[in-house]
Amino acid sequence: MKKLVLIIIGLLFISTVSYAVAEAQVNPDKLHFYMYGAKTCPHCRKMKEEIPRVYGNDSFTYYELVDNTENQALFGVQYQYTGIAGVPAIGIAYDGKLEAIVEGEFNVSMAPEIVKAAMDNGGLILVTGGKAYIIKNETIIQKLQVIYVEHRNPDEPVTTTTTTTTPGNSGICGPGILVALAVIPLVLLKRRR
Template structure:
């Protein structure tokens, strides 16, 4: 009995010492969903309304994943200027819903999404837009890409998300 107790005690001590002496990495594990992109370089411009549950969800999730300050939200009922710019999207792209999200990386527009989107998918979309050298549209009428050489269109879309500022 005493011999069994000693063996069990040795096993417990050995396993606990193994836990204490194990090397734990000092660096934070890279978040693979970012696809090698830097979280801090993302910024989102979103048109929406405070009573929209989809808008509220995205208002919560985007900063949760990308950090405070990563989202500029325009309330369409309270901000006449934002509403006027939203109408540009409605007319040009036939946008009919909210949220309408402009996805920027390093201050460049890479995608426009109408509706909710999983925040973990966004870096993949940005990488695809970079590869295709364009702006990806994911809107109710379909999925499209605006070629990068359409600089006037992309410039207008960028300006509209920033309410007329570059």
């Protein structure tokens, strides 16, 4: 009888731990990337190739800024909330919810960890200027969700629009922030203390 009780307790423990581990992981198939960029920017070109290569073509939406007034206007609105003026500016959504925004080039294989950190901290992670921040203001998060995921101005009524791109040149380019991903864990650890 004692053996049976120990086996049952062991099975309950294992199933609980397995469930917790499964819950703690981010499914890469549920990630989607929304990128504001410029065709003249080498960092944008690299990210435009890298994200679909790692996560598939269906995981990527691109908003061209060169000669596109609608995308330029939305990019200007997101600047008011994030301070991001350079490209690429990449929103990372998980299961339809915006979880992070990264300014510049980054290691896309780290996206699940970035999303996990956002979920663990109950906010949206913003990486800009080589620093990581956690936005917890739900109003701002919702406005950024509308700008990146729904691709519309959060301060205007909902309308149906079509986005097109036309050829042109611009010198828009932002800094590569490869170091930022190394800083995220340090910032998050510092905030927990």
